[in-house]
Amino acid sequence: MKNTDLLKPALIAVWEASRCCEAIASELLDSDSQTKSDRSPVTIADYASQALILHRLKSLTPDVGIVAEEGAEDLRNEPELISRIASFTQRFCPEVNADTLLDLLDCGNHPGGNGTFWTLDPIDGTKGFLRGGQYAVALALIEKGQPTLGILGCPRYQWIEGVTGVVFSGGEGIPGQFWTSESSAPRRLQTSSKLNSTDSKLCESVESAHTAHNLSELVIKDLGISSDVLRMDSQAKYAAVASGAAGLYLRLPVKKGYREKIWDHAAGLAVIEAAGGRVTDLNGKALDFSQGETLKNNRGVIASNGTLHHPALAALLVHMPEKPNS
Numbered sequence: 571m572k573n574t575d576l577l578k579p580a581l582i583a584v585w586e587a588s589r590c591c592e593a594i595a596s597e598l599l600d601s602d603s604q605t606k607s608d609r610s611p612v613t614i615a616d617y618a619s620q621a622l623i624l625h626r627l628k629s630l631t632p633d634v635g636i637v638a639e640e641g642a643e644d645l646r647n648e649p650e651l652i653s654r655i656a657s658f659t660q661r662f663c664p665e666v667n668a669d670t671l672l673d674l675l676d677c678g679n680h681p682g683g684n685g686t687f688w689t690l691d692p693i694d695g696t697k698g699f700l701r702g703g704q705y706a707v708a709l710a711l712i713e714k715g716q717p718t719l720g721i722l723g724c725p726r727y728q729w730i731e732g733v734t735g736v737v738f739s740g741g742e743g744i745p746g747q748f749w750t751s752e753s754s755a756p757r758r759l760q761t762s763s764k765l766n767s768t769d770s771k772l773c774e775s776v777e778s779a780h781t782a783h784n785l786s787e788l789v790i791k792d793l794g795i796s797s798d799v800l801r802m803d804s805q806a807k808y809a810a811v812a813s814g815a816a817g818l819y820l821r822l823p824v825k826k827g828y829r830e831k832i833w834d835h836a837a838g839l840a841v842i843e844a845a846g847g848r849v850t851d852l853n854g855k856a857l858d859f860s861q862g863e864t865l866k867n868n869r870g871v872i873a874s875n876g877t878l879h880h881p882a883l884a885a886l887l888v889h890m891p892e893k894p895n896s
Contacts, residue, residue, distance in 0.1 A: 571631065573711065573719045573741050580709060580721045583626035584737055585752045586662050587619040587707045588723040591693060592735075594618065594658055599700065612696045616640055617655045619692035619707055621674045625666050627688055628677055634711075635687040637863060638678025639833055645672060682832065684860040686713045691833040695804025697777065702726075704806040710836035711741070715860030718742040720840025724806045729813055738809050740844025746812055747844075759845035761875035762814035770817035770878065773800040773807045782822040785889055789820065792885040793878065808838025811873050812845040818878050821871035822852070822890070829864040835871055842873050849873045852890065854883050 598611035620640045627636055645652055652668050659666040666674065680687050688711055695705035707723035719741035727736045733750045738759065740746040746759030764770040772795060774786055790797055800807075800816050810816040821830065836859060839849045850856060851868035858867045865871075872882055 573743055577744060579630050583623045584707050584709055584721045584723040587622045588725040590618050590622060590658055590662050591615045592725050612699050614655050616693045618659045621659055621666050621671050622663055623690055624674045624677045635680030636678045637680045637682045637687055638690040642672040642675035682862045684715055689833045689836050698803025704802040704804050706804040706806050708805050708837035710840055712859045715858050717836040717840040720837035722805055722809055722837045722841050724809055727806055727809060738841045740841040745844055746841060759812050761845050761847040762817050763877055764817055765877040768796045770795045771800050773810045773816035773819045776801045776803050782824050785822050786820050788889045789885045793881055805838040808842050808873055811847055812842040817875045818882055819873040823870050829866045831864055832859050846876055847874055848876050848879045852886050
């Protein structure tokens with residue numbers, strides 16, 4: 571099946587999961603949500619989002635494996651939690667219920683590799699979800715180590731004034747586009763072409779544990795871009811660059827030897843490249859999604875509008891040269 575044929579049903583799946591996540595947030599989030607563990611709203615939303623999307627993919631591409639972040643193992647002895655998750659999924663798809671939930675979640679156990687498979691992060695940016703900030707539902711099709719279709723649902727992203735919730739898409743043969751509702755017409759995505767301008771912003775993670783903010787400050791100074799950094803959770807950062815709200819996104823490792831998960835970058839990469847941008851690791855190498863669940867052949871991530879890419883790589887080489895096992 572061609573990517574153009576997969577696009578519409580994949581969009582439907584991500585919209586459905588996004589709506590479900592927001593329903594869970596509106597009904598279950600409270601002041602102590604961030605201290606709860608196995609029954610927290612984000613746990614319920616994670617499983618619900620994944621089950622809804624896997625149900626759609628199982629029908630759409632039954633012979634294509636899925637690498638998903640969550641598994642059913644921790645739910646097997648939790649009938650109350652299963653019932654609670656199913657109470658939300660059934661609102662959007664009656665077939666995703668307490669009887670089918672575990673089997674659906676187990677469909678996401680593909681090991682990845684160099685073939686064709688989907689990869690899914692049902693909620694990317696859990697802290698953003700809990701604090702009322704940005705998070706994303708990220709789905710991508712991988713073929714021979716590269717994302718060829720990406721769908722990025724950002725339920726709290728505001729790109730059009732007065733409209734909250736955007737789904738972004740892009741891939742091989744599919745231009746960068748975004749939708750503001752399930753029934754809206756797609757609009758074209760285009761990265762900004764700004765270079766060395768105080769109008770061009772850096773986008774990075776809110777959490778300093780996810781990226782080295784101190785190194786980002788040095789890069790900003792070298793490039794002469796705005797010191798007004800756009801900080802947000804999740805792959806919504808890819809959406810910010812793809813839409814021109816930012817010119818550069820840096821994911822700078824803070825732990826020696828750390829390697830990124832494929833589901834944290836695949837959808838965003840497909841979207842931003844379809845919008846005219848570029849994504850590599852910190853050494854300028856293409857991201858390799860053929861190595862299982864991690865980008866083990868890559869160090870960090872840089873995504874840009876294209877024009878800022880080489881200058882940013884040059885600045886990074888000065889401030890964090892490659893070292894063995896870094």
